[in-house]
Amino acid sequence: MLNSIYIGMSGLTAYSKGLQTISNNVANMNTPGFKGSTPRFEDTYYGQQFAGSTPGTPASMQFGSGVQYGYASLNMAQGDLRSSSGQLDLAIQGNGFLTLLDGDATRYVRTGQFTIGQDGFIEDKVTGLRLAALTDSGKTVPVSMTGLQSSAPKATTAVTFSDNLSTGSTDFSIPDIDVYDANGGKHTLKVAFEPDSDVIPGRWKVTVTDENGLPVTEGPFQFNGGIPEPGADTVDFTLTSTSAPPLSLKLDFSNVTSFSAGSSSTMRVASKDGYAFGTVTSMSVNADGKIEIAYSNGQKALTDVVAIASFRNPGLLTQAGNGIFDASTAGPPNWCISDHDGAGTLVSGSTESSNVDLSSEFGQLILIQRGFQASSQVVSTANEMIMQLFQMRGQG
Structure with missing residues (x-):
């Protein structure tokens, strides 16, 4: 008993x-x-x-x-994926694990709410462990945002025009053409066109004024049979500013035609380079498993590939608190990238629930x-x- x-x-x-x-x-x-x-x-x-x-x-x-x-x-088993307000919040649709670097040790999580640390690395908000990226050689390194938290300005060098400038037009202009100097300062130009065929048939006079209506430059360009004449299809000038170095610009009319269409012209700005200083507007994971950063000036940048770890027997992982798993008893992982090798797909702006x-x-x-x-x-x-x-x- x-x-x-x-x-x-x-x-x-x-x-x-x-x-x-x-x-x-x-x-x-x-x-x-x-x-x-x-x-x-x-x-x-x-x-x-x-x-x-x-x-x-x-x-x-x-x-x-x-x-x-x-x-x-x-x-x-995977929990439900829920949308979150954090642009750097990540979850995995599938069986893989996000990788966190803890000094020389490596930890694994299924989901994470990440932020940019003071040292420029992407780190978990709770633990401070750094999110890992996968290099081409298969090594894991911290995902760095150094140099990616803003987009430097680029000076405009060329404005390209296209479509038709009708021979019947007597007063045609294109306003609100924004160009940028080397410091990212914006200058709004107006380009006016006036036929000057009394001097040479097919010649047009171009007048450029700034946002204050002050003249910047004046020059001709030439058509021959409705097609721009090579060597006479551009107008070059320099825009000066008190806050930036002189800006050398080229107006390119090589893709413009000049055929009779009455008084209606369709000529427009086809493209222009240069942009202002940009701040981060959004961050998300693209199809290649990289964090894509969009800026307010329309530019984009990419980080390294976010590393995903997969285990042959994930049941051997041990929980270490804060959603972290230790793989000491599960063996080495197989390194994968998003949507490859069956490890799962990264989902940005989401977290995985319990x-x-x-x-x-x-x-x-x-x-x-x-x-x-x-x-x-x-x-x-x-x-x-x-x-x-x-x-x-x-x-x-």
Whole structure:
């Protein structure tokens, strides 16, 4: 009967630990990237005792020693992906893991809310661990935003025009042409066209004025049979400013035609280079697994490829808190990039929710409660039987 008490006590201990697992799952139902665990129980050592041999039965009996809490089996099923307000928040649609660098150590997460640290590296908001990128040689390095948090201005050098400047036009102009100096300063020009065929047939006079209506330059360009004449199809000038170096500009009319279309001209600005200083407006992951940065001046930049790790048996990973997994017992990972090799696809502006299923947890909770109650009843019954023995001895 004493053995029965010990066996019952083993049940109380095992189910208490099982309750800890269930309570931890329920408590983390709203923790991003959390993976629930399923409690596993194991029977313990069986001893043998001699028994009288009877036909068809063995000459010994086996007695178990109770139950023990074996391990908590990780449930690596994916949680729901939820949109978030963080541009650098990342999740994975699939089986892979984001990689975080902790000095010389490497950690893994399913989702993360990232920000740009003071040293220019992308790091997890909670732990401060750096997000890893994958180099061409297969090494992991921190994702750096150094030099990418703004876009330097570029001076305009050429404005290219296209379509038709009708020979019947007598007063045609294109206003609001924005050009930029080397410091990113914007200058708004107006280009007016006036036929000057009295001097040479097919010649036009170009007048450029600034945003204040002040003349900047004046010059001719030439058509020959409605087609720009090579060598006479551009107007070059220099725009001066008190806040920036002189800006050398070229007006390129090589793609313009001059055919009769009455008084209606369709000539327009086809393209121009140069842009102002730009600040970051958005960040997202592109199809190649790189973080794409868009700037207010229309430019874009890319980081290195965000590293994704995949494991042959992710169930061997161990949880280390804050959604972090340790791979010491799971073996080395296979390095992948987004949407390749079955590791999953990076989703920006999203986080992965916990995969805890409350209905399943409550079902497990009921089973553990019943097991604990039954083990408690075994202990109580064995204790009563021992008390009865003591009473019998006193009566003798």
